[in-house]
Amino acid sequence: MSIFPLLFVIIPLAAAAIIAVFYRVWERSGDVFTNVANAALLVLSLALVPTVMKGEIISYDWGHSSSLGIHFSIDSLSLLMLITISVICLAASLYSVNYMERYTSKPRYYILLMLMIAGMNIVPLAADLVNLYIGIEIAAVACYALVAFGVEHEYLEASFKYQIMGTVGTLCILPGIAFLYRMTGSLNIVELHGILAGQGLTPILLFSAILLLCGLGLKAAYMPFHAWLPDAHSTAPSPVSAILSGVFIKVIGLYGMIRVFFCIFEMTTTISWILMVFGSISLLLGVFLALGQWDSKRLLAYHSISQMGYILLGLGIATPLGILGGLFHLVNHALFKGLLFLDVGSVEMQTGTRELKELGGLNQKMPVTGITSAIASLSISGFPPFNGFWSKLIIIIAAIQAGYPWFAAIAAIGSILTMASFLKVEKYIFFGSLPEKLQKVKEAPMLMCIPMVLLAALCLGIGIAFPWIIDVFIRPAADVLLILGS
Amino acid sequence: MIPVYVLCAILFLTGIYGVVAKKNLIKIIIGISLMVQSVALLLLILGYAAGEVGGLFQTIGLITMIGGLAVMSLMIVTAVRLHEKYGTFDISEIRRLKG
Numbered sequence: 001m002s003i004f005p006l007l008f009v010i011i012p013l014a015a016a017a018i019i020a021v022f023y024r025v026w027e028r029s030g031d032v033f034t035n036v037a038n039a040a041l042l043v044l045s046l047a048l049v050p051t052v053m054k055g056e057i058i059s060y061d062w063g064h065s066s067s068l069g070i071h072f073s074i075d076s077l078s079l080l081m082l083i084t085i086s087v088i089c090l091a092a093s094l095y096s097v098n099y100m101e102r103y104t105s106k107p108r109y110y111i112l113l114m115l116m117i118a119g120m121n122i123v124p125l126a127a128d129l130v131n132l133y134i135g136i137e138i139a140a141v142a143c144y145a146l147v148a149f150g151v152e153h154e155y156l157e158a159s160f161k162y163q164i165m166g167t168v169g170t171l172c173i174l175p176g177i178a179f180l181y182r183m184t185g186s187l188n189i190v191e192l193h194g195i196l197a198g199q200g201l202t203p204i205l206l207f208s209a210i211l212l213l214c215g216l217g218l219k220a221a222y223m224p225f226h227a228w229l230p231d232a233h234s235t236a237p238s239p240v241s242a243i244l245s246g247v248f249i250k251v252i253g254l255y256g257m258i259r260v261f262f263c264i265f266e267m268t269t270t271i272s273w274i275l276m277v278f279g280s281i282s283l284l285l286g287v288f289l290a291l292g293q294w295d296s297k298r299l300l301a302y303h304s305i306s307q308m309g310y311i312l313l314g315l316g317i318a319t320p321l322g323i324l325g326g327l328f329h330l331v332n333h334a335l336f337k338g339l340l341f342l343d344v345g346s347v348e349m350q351t352g353t354r355e356l357k358e359l360g361g362l363n364q365k366m367p368v369t370g371i372t373s374a375i376a377s378l379s380i381s382g383f384p385p386f387n388g389f390w391s392k393l394i395i396i397i398a399a400i401q402a403g404y405p406w407f408a409a410i411a412a413i414g415s416i417l418t419m420a421s422f423l424k425v426e427k428y429i430f431f432g433s434l435p436e437k438l439q440k441v442k443e444a445p446m447l448m449c450i451p452m453v454l455l456a457a458l459c460l461g462i463g464i465a466f467p468w469i470i471d472v473f474i475r476p477a478a479d480v481l482l483i484l485g486s
Numbered sequence: 487m488i489p490v491y492v493l494c495a496i497l498f499l500t501g502i503y504g505v506v507a508k509k510n511l512i513k514i515i516i517g518i519s520l521m522v523q524s525v526a527l528l529l530l531i532l533g534y535a536a537g538e539v540g541g542l543f544q545t546i547g548l549i550t551m552i553g554g555l556a557v558m559s560l561m562i563v564t565a566v567r568l569h570e571k572y573g574t575f576d577i578s579e580i581r582r583l584k585g
Contacts, residue, residue: 130546137553144560148567154582156568163564164505164514167557171498171521174550175528181542182532231583 005060005072007044008082008121011037016114023107030110034093037114041121042086045079052079053476059127071127071188076476077327078124081247081255083473084331085124087458088246088338089117091451092239095342098445099239099349109149109237116142116243120251128187129177132259136173136219136252140166143248147236158231165228169218173256176211179204180264192264201265212260213274220253222312223282226305230289233301238345241297245304246338250330254311262481267318275316280410283309287417296344296354296425300337303380303421306414307333313411314395319402324478325394328470332387332462336379339455343373346444346452347429356425361434365441368449370430372456377426379459381419387462490531497524511565511575515558522554 015037022029052058053076063069074082093113100106119139126132144166148159181187183204184195201209214225221229229249233241261271286306293299311333314326346369347362348354363370379386382393392415399408443449462469497520504517526547533543565575572580 130542130549134549141553141556141560144557144564148564151567153571156564156571157580157583160511160561160564160568160580163557163561164518167518167554167561168502168505168521170553170557171518171525174525174546178529178532178543178546182536187542235583 002058002060004044004048004058005074005125008041008125009072009118011040011044012114012118012121016111016118019107019110019114030107031097034096034110034114035090038086038090038093038117041117042083042090045082045086048074048079049083049472052076053472055476055479070131072125072131073127074125075480077258077480080327080331080473080477081124081251082121084334085117085120085247085251087455088243088334089113091338091342091455092242092246094451095242095345095448096237096239097447099345099448100237102349103149103237109146112142112146112149113240113243116146116248120248123251123255127189129180129189129192130187132256133170133173133177136256137170139248139252140170140219143240143244146240147232147244149237149240150235154235158228158235162228162232165218165225169215169225172211172215172218174215176208176215179208179211183208189259189263196264197266205265209260209265209271213257216253216256216260217278218253220249220257220308221305222278222308223285223305224278226282226286229305230298230301233304234295234297238297238341238348241301241345242338242341245301245341246334249304249308250311250334254308254330258315258481262315272316272318275312276404276407279309279312279314279316280407281309282306283313283414284410287414287421291417291421291424294356296347296356296359296429297341299356299421299425300340300344303418304333304337306418307337307380310392310395310411310414313407314391314398317395317398317402317404317407319398320478320482321394321401322398323481324470324474325391325398327477328394328466328474329388329391331474332379332391332459335455335458335462336376336386336388339372339376339452339459340380342448342452342455343369343376344429346448349448350441350444351438356428358435359429359438360432361430362438362441363430364434365438366430366443368443368452372452373430374426375456375459377422379463381422382415383419385460385463387459387466390463390466487531487535491528494524494528494531497521497527509577511568511577511580514577515561515565518561519554519558522550522558526550526554 015033019030019033057073057075059073061071100109116139119135122135144159144163148155186192218225233244282305286302290299290302311326311330314322379388382389396408396411501517501521505514508514529543529547
């Protein structure tokens with residue numbers, strides 16, 4: 001019993017409340033409190049590393065001992081997610097200070113952002129399925145509003161699409177949870193694993209597993225369920241896009257899937273094949289659709305689908321190495337995709353366009369953005385020694401070791417196509433000749449460069465120090481799944 | 487008991503039909519609303535079948551309705567704003583995002 005898990009929810013909620021009260025009196029209260037709260041969350045999550053990564057579980061219980069009441073617990077997988085959320089959210093909130101000046105009512109943006117972070121933090125903390133659902137719902141509702149924040153034609157259209165798809169997803173998750181509870185009498189994830197262990201899947205349990213797969217798949221935007229993602233991620237304000245692509249889809253969709261299919265249901269070959277096939281379809285089709293895009297943010301959004309495919313492929317292989325690679329790629333993707341969205345956002349802010357054909361030669365005018373985006377592009381295309389290379393390599397090796405050479409080949413082809421499409425981004429935005437009307441472009445303000453440099457340094461640092469990162473952060477998290485899965 | 491489960495399924499599928507087949511934003515929202523109600527009904531029936539009073543199923547049912555209400559009001563606001571911008575509720579005319 002410890003108060004720590006509760007702090008992850010209280011801090012963002014308190015920051016939202018404080019901003020709501022003070023923004024009329026003090027205009028900059030939003031800038032200050034959001035960044036302070038996010039920095040506090042990062043410090044808090046890093047402070048828990050020594051205890052939790054040794055295998056200890058920090059838990060907090062409030063209310064009844066049964067499934068009623070609030071039950072939070074932090075194991076090493078949850079902590080990995082919390083750290084990733086905090087890093088990306090801190091970068092995005094620093095970036096927002098200047099970027100969000102373009103929009104009206106900035107304080108409301110910060111309030112929604114903090115609510116979304118509170119919801120996202122609840123999901124990894126949740127020890128039972130209802131809390132997981134509530135976290136998903138809080139984050140999703142705040143996110144719908146954030147996507148529509150510009151209230152122009154495109155924003156509203158994307159947000160409406162997302163609202164419909166997201167709500168259908170939620171309404172699949174709920175009956176799934178309800179049937180599971182009806183059959184087992186428990187909602188606690190650890191208890192459920194004990195109850196279902198050794199049992200075969202009855203038809204109703206199978207039905208609930210399918211409902212959960214569809215509902216969480218809609219949130220994670222795998223290939224048959226991806227229709228909303230390119231619209232929502234490309235129209236949202238750039239820092240929101242960075243959070244959405246970087247951590248939101250992973251926390252809301254993928255983490256729930258990991259918990260349900262590794263920690264509750266036993267990982268069977270059927271489920272493993274379903275995950276791998278979904279993963280490789282998303283991987284290939286996502287990158288093919290990305291190749292044809294000329295809107296830079298839309299291109300990045302399609303790459304999110306493709307990179308989520310890698311993560312699902314790695315997890316679906318379900319060998320220790322595959323899970324390790326999947327989780328490592330999850331962290332890496334959060335870093336470089338967040339960075340790419342921030343880069344494209346600063347290009348859009350300084351030039352007023354995100355059409356690739358209208359840009360060019362910005363390396364001379366925006367050196368920081370140019371260098372950081374080159375690092376991110378090399379990372380996402382799997383170029384050594386950047387972080388994306390190692391995680392993709394681990395996934396491919398795991399696929400070959402497990403006897404799936406075709407999936408390994410698909411992953412390698414996807415990586416080459418990714419590189420092709422990022423060569424296009426780099427060439428059209430940062431290299432080539434500078435168009436006449438972009439002669440007066442200046443580098444983005446200091447506060448926008450700091451998070452970009454920070455994330456680029458992390459991409460390079462993790463790539464160089466990857467054995468240490470894997471030992472300290474990734475392997476304990478993968479062990480949680482392996483112990484439960486075996 | 488079985489007829490009530492079937493009723494839930496029919497309500498849910500009617501909602502899906504509304505979301506998938508209808509072109510009017512308001513009709514899509516009505517479809518979502520039907521789906522929310524069918525899930526809430528399902529939860530209450532499951533609770534009744536389990537013989538519980540004031541238990542977890544009813545709690546989740548309430549949460550469903552509240553969550554549904556929040557999402558639905560957001561959808562209606564978005565639909566009204568979309569009507570202001572595009573002058574129509576017809577989704578086949580609200581198509582700026584492509585590709």
